[in-house]
Amino acid sequence: MTHALENVVTDNETLTLNHITSSLDHVQLAMLLKLQRDSPLHWHKGFWVLTRYADVKAALQDKRLVNRAPAPNRKDVPLVQAILKMLKRGRGYDKKHWFHYADSPYHADVRKLMREELNRQLPDLRQLFQSIADELLEKIDCDDEQSLQKGFVEPFPAIVAAELMGLPREKWRWFDDLFGGRQGDDLSTSLCRMESFLRDPLAKRGVLPPGILCALSDGCDADNLLSEEGLLPNSVLFALGAYVNTRQLLERCVEYLLQNRGEMKRIRRDPRVVSFAVEEFARYFSTTSFCSRLSTEDVEIGGGVVAEGQCVRIALAAANHDPEVFAAPHRIDLTRHPNPHVAFGSGLHLCVGAAVGRTELQVSLACLARRFR
Numbered sequence: 164m165t166h167a168l169e170n171v172v173t174d175n176e177t178l179t180l181n182h183i184t185s186s187l188d189h190v191q192l193a194m195l196l197k198l199q200r201d202s203p204l205h206w207h208k209g210f211w212v213l214t215r216y217a218d219v220k221a222a223l224q225d226k227r228l229v230n231r232a233p234a235p236n237r238k239d240v241p242l243v244q245a246i247l248k249m250l251k252r253g254r255g256y257d258k259k260h261w262f263h264y265a266d267s268p269y270h271a272d273v274r275k276l277m278r279e280e281l282n283r284q285l286p287d288l289r290q291l292f293q294s295i296a297d298e299l300l301e302k303i304d305c306d307d308e309q310s311l312q313k314g315f316v317e318p319f320p321a322i323v324a325a326e327l328m329g330l331p332r333e334k335w336r337w338f339d340d341l342f343g344g345r346q347g348d349d350l351s352t353s354l355c356r357m358e359s360f361l362r363d364p365l366a367k368r369g370v371l372p373p374g375i376l377c378a379l380s381d382g383c384d385a386d387n388l389l390s391e392e393g394l395l396p397n398s399v400l401f402a403l404g405a406y407v408n409t410r411q412l413l414e415r416c417v418e419y420l421l422q423n424r425g426e427m428k429r430i431r432r433d434p435r436v437v438s439f440a441v442e443e444f445a446r447y448f449s450t451t452s453f454c455s456r457l458s459t460e461d462v463e464i465g466g467g468v469v470a471e472g473q474c475v476r477i478a479l480a481a482a483n484h485d486p487e488v489f490a491a492p493h494r495i496d497l498t499r500h501p502n503p504h505v506a507f508g509s510g511l512h513l514c515v516g517a518a519v520g521r522t523e524l525q526v527s528l529a530c531l532a533r534r535f536r
């Protein structure tokens with residue numbers, strides 16, 4: 164099996180994906196695209212891989228395919244390793260408290276608390292993000308990749324995450340230090356440290372400023388939508404979701420725009436381009452390249468059957484490069500329209516912060532482009 168997959172690389176000499184970098188490399192994507200053509204439901208080392216757009220979309224919307232905490236045979240994925248380690252340490256809660264891995268009503272209840280709080284904040288976010296971005300960009304040389312990285316790409320999504328959660332702005336370093344990878348910690352250490360950081364603010368129930376922590380905490384008090392044991396893990400999960408994906412995507416976008424200054428100028432000349440550009444970057448870079456589901460019964464999909472109890476990895480990145488849906492999928496076209504990508508997922512687990520993430524990217528890239536001559 165491995166041998167067959169390795170061959171794919173040499174079969175794809177003509178595939179030019181110039182801008183895909185760390186989160187999803189050329190080789191991995193080339194393999195997935197080969198599977199997309201030849202073996203759309205592919206058995207690989209103990210789980211299925213699904214790669215065609217139509218199948219990916221159908222799988223994400225199929226309620227028989229549920230999201231569960233990772234099984235031990237998926238130790239290859241760093242996030243999976245981290246979560247497994249945390250669960251193993253028996254930290255006073257078990258996996259049923261992570262809403263992302265639960266079914267309704269728990270999943271729907273916690274999601275509702277997050278969604279309602281984000282909707283409450285949304286009308287003011289564009290202006291808030293603009294002031295954060297301007298303040299950061301003013302202090303740095305926007306022509307210099309390193310200062311952009313240190314002075315903008317690192318702090319911006321971290322400050323935003325702190326604001327969304329209702330943490331003091333200066334706590335942004337928590338996010339960057341823990342999840343930005345500077346200290347070289349593995350992700351499980353980072354998750355545990357975020358947990359211990361959040362323990363303190365969450366202990367001040369009743370005096371929490373407005374934000375996600377307050378909304379989740381109220382959810383425990385008022386309607387018992389969230390169990391006490393669920394408060395901390397779901398706050399950590401939110402912190403991770405809010406920061407990591409946005410940081411990775413922003414990094415890719417800035418890198419691309421610095422290397423393609425004509426595109427930067429295009430955004431500056433016509434700010435309407437930025438919302439299309441963000442959709443295209445989300446599609447092309449597909450920073451969340453996979454999600455996984457467990458089958459609760461035999462499900463016919465991709466020309467085969469995912470049997471009850473089997474796991475399927477859903478390749479969002481491959482779906483977002485499916486030539487059946489996207490013309491010239493390996494080209495970045497800043498005005499691509501329509502662009503029905505699945506970079507934010509789909510179905511019950513559709514990214515709860517999709518609107519916030521989009522706004523973050525649109526505002527930050529527009530602010531950056533304005534500073535280019």
Ligand code: HEM
Pocket residue numbers: 230262263264274327400401404405406408409412445450451454455479505506507508509511512513514515516517519520521
């Ligand atoms: C901008 C880049 C982002 C990308 C590409 C992204 C991508 C995704 C994807 C693909 C999922 C679905 C995972 C699955 O189906 O298993 C997801 C879920 C989630 N995202 Fe995002 N996300 C981004 C930003 C954000 C932001 C800004 C927040 C918070 C404000 C956030 C919070 C979450 C949460 C809490 C979930 C779990 C939802 C659930 O299980 O119901 N994400 N994200």
